[in-house]
C-alpha cells in the first residue's frame with residue numbers, strides 16, 4: 001500500500017545516510033556546522049495559529065523518515081535532532097578524552113539540565129532529581145518514604161507496575177497496607193476520582209499515588225484536585241507523569257504534588273535512560289535516599305538524594321536540549337497539537353464498522369493516548385500488518401490497539417493509518 005518513495009535503492013533516505021556517515025566518525029565532513037544530524041530546514045518560529053506546514057517543519061527536526069509513521073509516543077518517542085546532536089557531540093568529546101580534566105565541564109551540563117527541568121516544570125532546581133526513568137523515580141519514592149505496619153498507601157488499579165506492583169511487593173517487606181482503587185470504565189468523570197479517594201483516605205493513610213494520563217486507556221485524572229485533597233488530609237501525593245511529562249503543559253507549582261516522575265524518552269522526545277523525579281520542598285524531610293554513591297547533585301535535595309555514581313552525562317545534556325526544543329515550540333501548542341491529532345483519530349475510528357473506541361472523547365478526560373477495540377479483526381495480526389505492510393508503528397492491546405500521536409506526527413499520518421485500518425476492516429487481515 002505504501003510507496004517508499006523517499007528512500008533510495010538501498011532503502012536509506014538521504015537524511016539517514018547523513019546520520020550513518022556521522023555515526024561512523026565523518027561528522028566534520030558534513031554540512032557547514034559539522035553537526036552529526038542536520039535538519040533540511042531550521043525550526044521556524046511558532047506561528048500564532050500553527051498550520052500543517054509548520055508541523056511539517058517540526059517533523060523535519062526528527063530523523064524518522066516521512067514514510068515511517070510511528071504513532072506510539074506513550075511507549076517511546078524518537079529523539080529530536082537537537083537532543084541527538086547534544087548526545088553525539090558530547091559522547092565524541094568524552095570518549096575522545098575521558099580525563100578528569102576534560103570531563104569536568106560535563107558537570108556543568110548536568111547543572112544546566114536541572115535548571116531547564118525546573119523552568120520546564122515551574123519549580124526550583126533545588127527540588128529536581130535527574131533519574132534514569134519513571135520506573136526509577138516511582139521506586140525511589142516507594143523505597144524512600146518511611147512506612148511501617150500501621151501505615152496505608154492508596155494506589156489505582158491501572159497504575160503502571162512501577163507504581164502498583166512495586167508498592168505491593170514493598171508492603172510485604174515493610175508491613176504497610178495497600179488499598180487499591182478499582183479502575184472504572186468508561187471514564188467516570190473527575191468527581192468520581194475525588195469522591196472515591198476521599199472515601200478511601202483513613203487516619204492511617206500516608207500516601208496517594210495515581211497516573212496523570214493513564215497508559216492503559218488514556219484517562220486523564222484531576223491531578224491538581226487530587227493533590228489538594230491529599231494534602232488537606234495530611235497525605236503525601238505521588239503523580240506518575242510518564243504520560244503527561246512532555247505532552248501536557250505541566251505546571252507543578254500549580255498542581256503541588258509531593259512527588260512527580262517522568263521519562264525523557266517518552267513525550268519529551270529525549271534520550272533513553274534519563275528522567276526526572278520532582279520532590280516538593282515541603283516533602284524533603286519525608287523521604288530517604290535509596291542509593292548512596294559518588295557524584296552527587298549540585299543544589300537542594302539533589303545534594304543528598306542524587307548520588308547515583310557515574311552517569312551518562314551526554315544523555316543528561318541531550319535531555320536538556322530536548323526540553324529546550326519543546327519550549328521553543330511552546331508546551332501549550334504541543335499539548336493542543338497532540339489533542340487535535342488524537343481527536344481526529346478518535347472521530348475517524350468511530351466510523352469504522354465493528355471497531356469500538358474505548359478512550360473518552362471528552363477533551364478534559366483524555367489527551368493523546370487513544371485505545372480502541374477491533375471487534376472480530378485479530379488485533380495481533382492487525383498490529384503486525386500495520387508495521388509489515390504500511391510501516392505504521394502502534395501498540396497492541398488485548399482486544400485492540402493503542403495509538404498515541406505527538407507533535408512530530410502529521411494529519412496525513414493519522415489519515416494514512418485510518419485508511420489502512422479501514423482497508424483491513426473491510427478485507428480482513
Ligand SMILES: Cc1ncc(COP(=O)(O)O)c(C=O)c1O
Nearest residue numbers: 133134135160211215240242263
Ligand atoms: C504510566 C507509566 N508509568 C511508568 C512507566 C515506566 O516508564 P519507564 O519505562 O520510562 O520507566 C510507564 C511506561 O510506559 C507508564 O506508562
